[in-house]
Amino acid sequence: REMLQALIDKSQEHVTGTVRLKLYKGSATVIGRRSPYSLYSEEHVTFEEDAVYDQRDAQGFIKLNALR
Known part of the structure; x- marks a missing residue:
């Protein structure tokens, strides 16, 4: 549990702001x-x-992402 909490704490260091x-x-x-x-x-x-x-870059991204 402590390791998981440390992971969460570290990942949230730069999470700040207003929504x-x-x-x-x-x-x-x-x-x-x-x-x-x-x-x-x-x-x-x-x-x-x-x-x-370049809008054409999106086509390549979509094709590669579909291979997952």
Whole structure:
């Protein structure tokens, strides 16, 4: 039990921040989140064509992930 607790404690060291939820009729929807350790970057999020991300890369990822 102590080893498991140590694992959980270590994995949660950088889990901090604020999450805003919308609660409605038994459901919860995330409407905002902020953390100094966030892996999310608006610079890299896109559904449009740009120089950061080639949309064709998703096809390869989907094919490889399907092999699991």
